[in-house]
């Protein structure tokens with residue numbers, strides 16, 4: 092049996108799955124937490140990866156491994172390959188002003204949006220790497236002066252696994268490159284002029300690989316002693332990295348990896364007409380498309396996928412953590428929160444939560460705070476608040492679904508994944524809010540699975556990733572309740588800035 096491994100280095104944790112390359116059968120898995128915060132030392136991801144690999148029984152017997160990661164995070168490296176500062180993550184909003192400046196400098200308003208959408212498929216918001224580079228150049232000139240290369244979380248982990256053989260050895264894929272703001276999905280080329288416009292000078296960037304093109308071979312020192320890595324001891328790799336350390340001997344192949352949403356699309360086997368809604372730290376709504384998107388309003392990001400196609404995507408900053416926050420406010424667990432939400436009527440008798448707890452990305456409201464509207468004596472109950480939290484989070488995603496449909500996608504079905512899909516309330520209320528049936532694959536790690544499926548493609552070769560069946564899919568149907576969205580639409584403009 093040929094085994095492959097997939098990694099999901101996401102915002103809150105690192106997950107590793109080991110699967111049979113031919114059938115996709117799950118053999119082993121492991122996970123480890125990431126630190127909180129919107130800036131993180133990449134070494135913490137490396138240690139979590141070591142711990143998750145160890146929990147998954149190691150990588151000694153796999154033929155290939157691919158890393159999927161949270162998109163957009165800025166990992167800035169000096170000439171020797173050391174990080175010059177902690178990585179700024181996709182959900183760090185300090186570069187909101189830089190995003191606005193970049194759009195303004197391109198003509199502002201509609202013209203600025205059109206310029207960026209035509210150039211790179213997306214209009215920059217604070218999440219995009221290009222805005223973080225501008226922020227770094229303007230706010231931390233001393234660190235900026237040390238930067239020689241910029242890459243993304245999955246690029247950095249793949250590079251470390253390969254032996255970190257100098258900056259020229261950095262590799263990425265189309266999916267993750269498309270979230271930088273300086274790579275065009277339509278042309279498949281970097282826009283160095285835009286990188287320079289943002290940062291003031293050119294930087295080394297990873298080579299963009301095709302969907303099943305190997306990024307190298309797993310360095311034997313990288314995971315020979317997984318327990319040592321997880322306890323923070325050196326991995327055995329020479330460090331700091333330098334030229335000539337790439338491993339060219341035998342070992343598991345490294346796949347190109349990809350962004351976590353592109354990996355989720357591979358993991359659930361999304362096809363034409365499937366719209367995936369992922370409720371993790373971020374909320375995302377996306378579909379696989381044959382042509383690149385270029386939405387000048389910036390609502391839909393025109394990303395690339397991990398198969399050579401495209402991935403129009405809407406992303407909200409507030410998803411599963413809205414449920415975490417509501418549960419904390421009500422001093423209940425997540426299962427009890429779901430029970431409470433389901434015990435209140437649809438629409439929570441008019442109680443509406445606008446869930447901008449971390450500001451918001453779509454709509455672009457980086458400095459907004461959340462709000463609860465419609466408090467009366469009747470609605471001042473834990474059940475109403477729980478329902479309003481679930482509905483508010485889903486309404487924001489339903490707005491995203493409308494935007495994806497406006498791109499010409501006719502949804503055959505909505506596939507619900509991510510940690511938030513484990514909530515019974517989310518599963519049952521989603522079809523009421525989305526106005527269409529929702530299918531939920533069994534709880535699993537679909538980003539790590541997508542990475543594993545990419546690794547299987549790399550190991551087995553062929554024109555496409557091997558077909559892996561997803562079994563045990565549940566379907567949820569419910570009468571749509573348009574009033575929930577109408578009341579949310581009226582409420583969402585009424586929030587105050589933080």
Ligand SMILES: Nc1ncnc2c1ncn2[C@@H]1O[C@H](COP(=O)(O)OP(=O)(O)O)[C@@H](O)[C@H]1O
Pocket residue numbers: 101102103104370371372373411412414415425426509510511512513514515
């Ligand atoms: N039963 C549940 N009900 C609601 N939310 C859940 C449940 N189980 C996990 N979650 C939430 O899922 C989130 C993590 O989801 P995940 O997709 O792993 O996130 P990420 O990929 O961004 O790290 C956490 O915020 C967690 O609270």
Ligand SMILES: O=C(CO)[C@@H](O)[C@H](O)COP(=O)(O)O
Pocket residue numbers: 101102103160161162163181218270350351352371372373374375404406
């Ligand atoms: O920024 C985006 C998509 O554009 C996010 O979806 C990140 O990719 C983080 O994903 P999670 O950790 O929430 O899954």
